[in-house]
Amino acid sequence: MKGVKRSGKKGKLSPRYISPYRISKRIGNIASELELPQVLASVHPVFHISMLKKCIGDPSLIISTEDIGIKDSLSYEEIPVQILDCQVRKLRTKEVTSVKVHWRNQFVV
Numbered sequence: 001m002k003g004v005k006r007s008g009k010k011g012k013l014s015p016r017y018i019s020p021y022r023i024s025k026r027i028g029n030i031a032s033e034l035e036l037p038q039v040l041a042s043v044h045p046v047f048h049i050s051m052l053k054k055c056i057g058d059p060s061l062i063i064s065t066e067d068i069g070i071k072d073s074l075s076y077e078e079i080p081v082q083i084l085d086c087q088v089r090k091l092r093t094k095e096v097t098s099v100k101v102h103w104r105n106q107f108v109v
Contacts, residue, residue, distance in 0.1 A: 021034040021035055021036055021037075022034070022035045023035075024045075027046060030048055030049055031046055031047065031048055031049065032046070032047055032049060032052065033045050033046050033047075034046075034047060039070055040070075040074065042074065043074065067105065068105055078103045078104065078105075079103065079104040080101045080102070080103055080104075081101075081102045081103060081104055082101075082102050083099055083100070083101055083102075084100040084101065084102050085099070085100040086098070086099050086100070087099075
């Protein structure tokens with residue numbers, strides 16, 4: 001994987017499903033080459049089919065790359081909007097706090 005730039009710790013497109021990209025050609029049965037915008041020109045355009053998701057038909061659910069503000073390092077900053085839920089789980093010797101946060105550019109499910 002030398003020379004392949006990644007956009008974060010979790011793979012090529014860390015901000016997942018941010019915009020629909022057209023498939024330019026199929027490479028075998030398990031890979032596809034995508035038409036990526038110029039902002040993502042340093043990302044290798046070939047993806048395994050398990051990393052792709054069908055395009056959502058509702059355009060209001062699609063987030064464009066300009067709205068997120070992708071930097072030159074292919075990363076972006078998440079900003080918390082509000083805390084949705086907070087739980088404290090008691091273990092044998094300690095307590096663990098879990099917090100559910102609503103982030104900007106994310107949908108509440």
